[in-house]
Amino acid sequence: MTVIRGATTIACDSAEEIRAAVAELLGQIESRNALKRDEVLSIVFSSTSDIHSFYPAKAAREAGFASCSLFSAQEPEIDGSLALCIRVMIFVEKNITPHHVYLRGARILRKDLSQKFNIAIDGPAGSGKSTVAKLLANDYHILYLDTGAMYRACALAALRAGVDVTDEVQVCDLMRGLSLSVVYRDGVQHTMLGEEDVSAFLRSPEVSMAASTISRHMSVRMKMVEKQREIAGKMSCVLDGRDIGTFVLPDADFKFFLTASPEVRARRRFDELTAKGEKVDFETLKQEIAARDEQDSTRAFAPLKKADDAVLVDTSDMTIDQVLGTIKRKMQEKI
Ligand code: DC
Helix, strand or coil, X not given: CEEEEEEEECCCCCHHHHHHHHHHHHHHHHHHCCCCHHHEEEEEEEECCCCCCCCXXXXXXXXXXXXXXXXXXXXXXXXXXXXXXXXXXXXXXXXXXXXXXXXXXXXXXXXXXXXXXEEEEECCCCCCHHXXXXXXXXXXXXXXXXXXXXXXXXXXXXXXXXXXXXXXXXXXXXXXXXXXXXXXXXXXXXXXXXXXXXXXXXXXXXXXXXXXXXXXXXXXXXXHHHHHHHHHHHXXXXXXXXXXXXXXXXXXXXXXXXXXXHHHHHHHHHHHHHHCCXXXXXHHHHHXXXXXXXXXXHCCCCXXXXXXXXXXXXXXXXXHHHHHHHHHHHHHXXX
């Protein structure tokens, strides 16, 4: 015997929607698993507690699954669960490798079964993008690529080599011999210069400003963008940066632009640095962030900018859970 799983969502709780969604789901499970109707022993449905208007089991019978046993149950109301969702478990009288089918909004439940997708999150420093990107990556079991860390590593290499980061010719020379890579250990990004893991040296105010300056140069950007596209082309990932939605991945499946007031962003960075035991002056930090904003958004090539099709989220008065909830909701709406 084989057990096949599936799920789908409906747009609103109506008999018509349920009939159509169940017929589509069972039809796809049938075709992807090359099932014959008489091989289906039983079909068990569960639906979220916001579905009341029709039994999915009745929809299955109407769709022609008449000889197997059918059953529907309602799931408990769980905070944060996917809305208007119908799940199914099909017991089949043959031994096959099952192709589980997740459709519409339910694709999000089993990212491992669905196609590769990328999430682009852009925004200025302190807008909350890296925190939320990490949480999204964790929830969807996909990779998080911190593209800022790549520019920071270039800046660190330049500072160490005594290269003037404003001088594109000097920077270009340095870049030719630079072996920059990102590796992942237990899902955590480590940014490498050659064999050295430099992740711990990338967050200082000096490196932050130098990263912003060095990232103005087209030669630097093209080298970084090439690596970013290569990674994003191979697997599902969430990338955060300044130009992901506009330049690196203009066709990203989901695009967000996070922002927050300068005061709030400076406060977040201040708290982050002081929590690490670093001594920073709030006003100086605020000025540095403003200078970086100015430099990142006015550069000629791929500046910090919201893509026209990105969803804008002002995180000034939101908790990180609220930001995450908003992003996930928008993603579900789009699927
Ligand atoms: O996201 P971050 O603060 O770590 O980024 C550091 C700097 O790197 C930022 O001020 C501008 C640059 N950067 C960029 O130009 N493009 C990106 N995609 C990411 C970062």
